[in-house]
Amino acid sequence: MRVRVEQTPLPGIGVRHDLVTNSGRTVGVVSHRNGRRDLVLYDVDDPDACLASIPLTDDEAAALADVLGASLMLGQLAGLRQQAAGLLTEQIAIPAGSMFVGRRMGDARARTRTGASIVAVLRDREVIASPGPSFVFEANDVVVVVGTRQGLDGVTAILAGDIGD
Amino acid sequence: MHGTTVLLIEVGALLFALGMLGRLGRRIGLSPIPLYLLAGLAFGHGGLLPLSASEEFIEVGAEIGVILLLVMLGLEYSATELVGNLRSAAPAGIVDALLNALPGAAFALLLGWGWKATLVLAGITWVSSSGVVAKVLGDLGRLGNRETPVILSVLVIEDLAMAFYLPLITAVLAGVGFVGGMQALAVAVVTVIAVLVLAIRYGGAISKAVSVQDAEALLLSVLGLTLFVAGVAAELNVSAAVGAFLVGIALSGQVAHHAVEMLSPLRDLFAAVFFVFFGLTTNPADMPPVLLPAFGLAVLTMATKVLTGYVAARQAGIALPGRLRAGLALMPRGEFSVVIAGLAVVSGVQPQLAPLATAYVLITVVSGPLLARIPDYAWAKSWLRRRAATRRTTERVPATD
Secondary structure, eight states, X not given: OOOOXXXXXXXXXXXXXXXXXXXXXXXXXXXETTSOEEEEEEOSSSTTSEEEEEEEOHHHHHHHHHHHHHHHHHHHHHHHHHHSTTOEEEEEEOOTTOTTTTSBHHHXXXXXXXXXXXXXXXXXXEEEESXXXXXXXXXXXXXXXXXXXXXXXXHHHHHHTOSOO | OHHHHHHHHHHHHXXXXXXXXXXXXXXXXXXXXXXXXXXXXXXXXXXXXXXXXXXXXXXHHHHXXXXXXXXXXXXXXXXXXXXHHHHHHHHHHHHHHHHHHHHHHHHHHHTTOOHHHHHHHHHHHXXXXXXXXXXXXHHTTOTTSTTHHHHHHHHHHHHHHHHHHHHHHHHHHTTOHHHXXXXXXXXXXXXXXXXXXXXXXXXXXXXXXXOSSOHHHHHHHHHHHHHHHHHHHHHTTSOHHHHHHHHHHHOOHHHHHHHHHHHHHHHHHHHHHHHHHHHHTSOGGGHHHHHHHHHHHHHHHHHHHHHHHHHHHHHTTOOHHHHHHHHHHTOOOOHHHHHHHHHHHHHTSOTTHHHHHHHHHHHHHHHHHHHTTGGGSHHHHHHHHHHXXXXXXXXXXXXXX
């Protein structure tokens, strides 16, 4: 399960991190001293050579990390579901017409009322991990909820605006 | 008054011409070093347009150029990198020294040169150009390759070895004899180890003493310290270049990072002057007789560099294509070879040395980066793949029996 990331110093240039994927491909990142990063993909026929070396700016690297991080987080949640029987994870979209659009998460009192927790919010391909009660929802946010079947249904109903106070 | 005006005109025209040459070099994908050397040949004694008024000025500039080249090299490596790399790369470094210094020495003996010139030529053929090799690796998109750390560690070992070689050669050329040379070497060894230990233990404190906040003050203090230490080192016959190199190593972290940014333009200026100056001291009329020997030496020592890269990469568990890439990338000789030859020229040990070194560096630095591309061509790749395939099948046959 654990992925081994290998670190190789490149004297005078920076450092290289690489890892071998389950499918047998090797990917790496060359981090230059001056902050530049190169994403490198290795050749299958000649595993010592890179097939492509893609220079990334700070912003591009951060965006790529976010995209990859989002899928990673969902994957970990799926793993959690398998470990604890009866505990489920679900992604629930907040409909544009929901009464919670523009309101604070604390106002929904989802955990108090259903026992299920909102662990993350996905917005514009970005992951907002463990949002606090003062987090303000926007239309088309997707919340990631962990709880029992009943709890998840409850949160869905609250966010859709079916259950009022 | 008149002298100053002529000086301005000559230096201005020279720098402008170098700028144009640099642009041309970039356009055709050539390192500026050979172009600067050629410019020096053209402007030197017996050249097309001899510069007379500015030669003294250029000579001082060249001296500063060597110092800046070396301090920048020291700044690029941290002391921990140098020492950490030493243990794993030492075998490769020894192979590199034996395979590349010995042919140069043998060649000098064959030409009937004295032992001093032999020692000089050994150094010239030994050291690859870190600047050119690093640039080639970047240009060919090979920084992520697995053989790249092998190449870089060979370069680091060579640069570190220069910290011992340069004081030795400086002392020998100063005419102190063999014992004096050994004394200089001993002084260099003690100094280098002391600086490395200081830099690793107290590098943070040294760098903290030099404030980063004030850019101007940082530039002046780092440059001043470098020139001062280089001067003291030269006075002690330990080579100014090595003093500068050690200052670069001793500085680390933020200070090193900012110093690199600020000294880079100065280095570019004075290094260009240095290469031109070396060309200036060579009379183009002396070149034709040494062209053939230089070519032979270049072919021989480029082949030994390929072998060096092959052996070093094999030790690191790299496959055949990677070994060839490592070997071919190491071929260009550049700044260090010129620095070493420059020391010899000043002492006038062998009149043929300067033209030979010029021709040798020109050949390797131009052809090296071109030849380094060979493994990337489709025909070379398919040849290597076929080779790997046949090897695999021949290995499999006995296994199935």
